[in-house]
Amino acid sequence: xxxxxxxxxxxxxxxxxxxxxxxxxxxxxxxxxxxxxxxxxxxxxxxxxxxxxxxxxxxxxxxxxxxxxxxxxxxxxxxxxxxxxxxxxxxxxxxxxxxxxxxxxxxxxxxxxxxxxxxxxxxxxxxxxxxxxxxxxxxxxxxxxxxxxxxxxxxxxxxxxxxxxxxxxxxxxxxxxxxxxxxxxxxxxxxxxxxxxxxxxxxxxxxxxxxxxxxxxxxxxxxxxxxxxxxxxxxxxxxxxxxxxxxxxxxxxxxxxxxxxxxxxxxxxxxxxxxxxxxxxxxxxxxxxxxxxxxxxxxxxxxxxxxxxxxxxxxxxxxxxxxxxxxxxxxxxxxxxxxxxxxxxxxxxxxxxxxxxxxxxxxxxxxxxxxxxxxxxxxxxxxxxxxxxxxxxx
Numbered sequence: 001x002x003x004x005x006x007x008x009x010x011x012x013x014x015x016x017x018x019x020x021x022x023x024x025x026x027x028x029x030x031x032x033x034x035x036x037x038x039x040x041x042x043x044x045x046x047x048x049x050x051x052x053x054x055x056x057x058x059x060x061x062x063x064x065x066x067x068x069x070x071x072x073x074x075x076x077x078x079x080x081x082x083x084x085x086x087x088x089x090x091x092x093x094x095x096x097x098x099x100x101x102x103x104x105x106x107x108x109x110x111x112x113x114x115x116x117x118x119x120x121x122x123x124x125x126x127x128x129x130x131x132x133x134x135x136x137x138x139x140x141x142x143x144x145x146x147x148x149x150x151x152x153x154x155x156x157x158x159x160x161x162x163x164x165x166x167x168x169x170x171x172x173x174x175x176x177x178x179x180x181x182x183x184x185x186x187x188x189x190x191x192x193x194x195x196x197x198x199x200x201x202x203x204x205x206x207x208x209x210x211x212x213x214x215x216x217x218x219x220x221x222x223x224x225x226x227x228x229x230x231x232x233x234x235x236x237x238x239x240x241x242x243x244x245x246x247x248x249x250x251x252x253x254x255x256x257x258x259x260x261x262x263x264x265x266x267x268x269x270x271x272x273x274x275x276x277x278x279x280x281x282x283x284x285x286x287x288x289x290x291x292x293x294x295x296x297x298x299x300x301x302x303x304x305x306x307x308x309x310x311x312x313x314x315x316x317x318x319x320x321x322x323x324x325x326x327x328x329x330x331x332x333x334x335x336x337x338x339x340x341x342x343x344x345x346x347x348x349x350x351x352x353x354x355x356x357x358x359x360x361x362x363x364x365x366x367x368x369x370x371x372x373x374x375x376x377x378x379x380x381x382x383x384x385x386x387x388x389x390x391x392x393x394x
Contacts, residue, residue, distance in 0.1 A: 006132055013124060014354040015365075018338060022348040033370070033378035036348040038173060038321065040238040040369045042291050044275070045284040048239070052275035060270040065261035066254070067094025067246070068273045074280045075246055082206065083219045091248050093257050096268045098203055098232035098245035102129045104260045105228055105247060109197050110135045114164040119150040120356035121324070121363070123173040126201060136162070141358035144314035147177040148324065152186045159194070166191040169201035170220075171208055174355045174365035175324040176317025178208055181218045188224040198227040203245075206236040207292055208319035217319070226250045233272075235320070236288055237279050244272045295321050298368040298375055305379035306366075309386050321369045324352070326362055330389050333361040345385040347378045 015036050022032040043049075066072065069089070076089040095101040102125070110116070112134030118127050120139040127137045140158045142148045150168060168187065170179040179187070188198045200220040208217035220227045232245035249257055261267070278284055299316075302323055306313055311325045327337045334351040341347045352363035368375055 010128060010131075011124075015350040018342060018348050018350060021342060025342070025346060030346050032342070032346045032348055033374050033381060034348045035366045035368070035370060035375070035378050036350045038235070038367050038369055039240045040235065040291070040321070041371055041374075042238045044237060044239045044242065045279065045287040047278040047281055047284045048237070048275050051278040052271060055271045055274035060274075063267045063270050063273060065258050065267050067092070067268055068277075071273050071277055072246075074277055078280055079219065079221065079248075082216060083222065085219055085221050087221060087248055088251070090254060091251055093247050093249060093254070093261070094268050094273060095245045095247060095261070096265050097243040098201075098230050098234065098247075099125065099129075100243075100261075100265060100268070101230045101232075101245050101247035102126060103264060104257050105199060105230070105249070106130055106133045106135070107260050107264070108249075108253060108256045109165060109199075109228075111164075113162070115160060115162040116165040116167060117150070117155060117158055117163060118167045119148070119154075119169075119172075120358040121148060121172075121174055121352060121360065122167075122169055122355060123201070124354055124356075126167060126169065130167070135165075138163070139356055139358075143359065147179075147315050148172065148175040149177055149179045149183075150187060151179075151183055152190060155187055155190060159190075163194070163196055165197045165199060167199045167201070168220075169203070171204040171317070171319030173204070173320060174322050174350070174352070174363075175315060176204075176320040176322040177315050178217070178319050181223070184220060185223045188220060188227055192224065192226070198224060199230065200227050201230045203230065203232045203235055204320035205231070206288070207295060207321065209296070221248065228253070233276055233279065236292070237276075237284075238288075238291065239272075239276070239279075242269070242272045242276075244268055244276055295368070298370075298372060299323070301372060301375055302366065302368045302379065305376070305383075309379065309383035311382070311386065321367055323366050323368065324363050325366060327364050328362050330386055332389070334364050335361070337364055341382060341385055344388075345381040347381050347385070 072092040073089040106129040110133040115136045229248040233239040338351045350365040352360035
């Protein structure tokens, strides 16, 4: 059987591959501290679980391809209450996870040969969707000086006559760092003035820190209402396996997205949509805010622990639940570090090669979505592992 060039060219998602290896070790009876996947350990808020049980008792027909009208309205209301931005519910598209939102958006916007600017490092699956529809993905190297994020100077220097779009993730996976609002506004204005679309991944937005004035994180829609925004129920609401997300698109794009959704997957999961309505109750939002605060405590535990064992974090995160640490001092590259940490210390991590090319061999992503007890155990194991590497060098 001959497979497509698209299928043959796609690389494995290393976070998932290390997850598989961790599961195999667990099947052999080992306790593996799993810090490789961005999966909150909390699960959905209690009211959402109750709503799912109630939904399961009734008929569950297809919904509109765009999602339940009540859920679209609830998401729009969340932008107003949480971010002070009015979004018409007609522009909200409920999708089968953020991945399906990316599928629809790239299908709607990308023609073969279109150049799209993406930062390096960045979440690999984002650019896989672009590649899949024939985009020429232009990875722009970033480093600690720009918080591992695109800035206007980098975008200007890599812009060409073929550039048709700009993709930004803030906060970012793998670094947990965000683009300062003024810088993001400048990036969007540069792209907009040149007729290019702006796709902003805000999956981790509501897990961001407040600003210096105590104000909540700003969505890109507060200064670029025509940007395309991707978001998800997976992270802030803890609903990873529910496969439910959303995007917000310009009004003119809605019928295009509807046709694509009808043909690609009919509609998002009906029970998941009905249950997700309970995400936006005061009780559920209070639960999610408490969990966001807990992630802040976990971040402090991890940053202090990594500093103590000699694994530096070049830029502390201000959102999501990841740290991106430097392994050059260990004498191992990132892939070898992760392989040996899993095999010898039974700690699962993700090598930087998953996220791009720039500095990939020097950096490893750690997800602090696990419990404090697991994080403390993982840091302790890594400390002994790193100390052992030093002893071997001597």
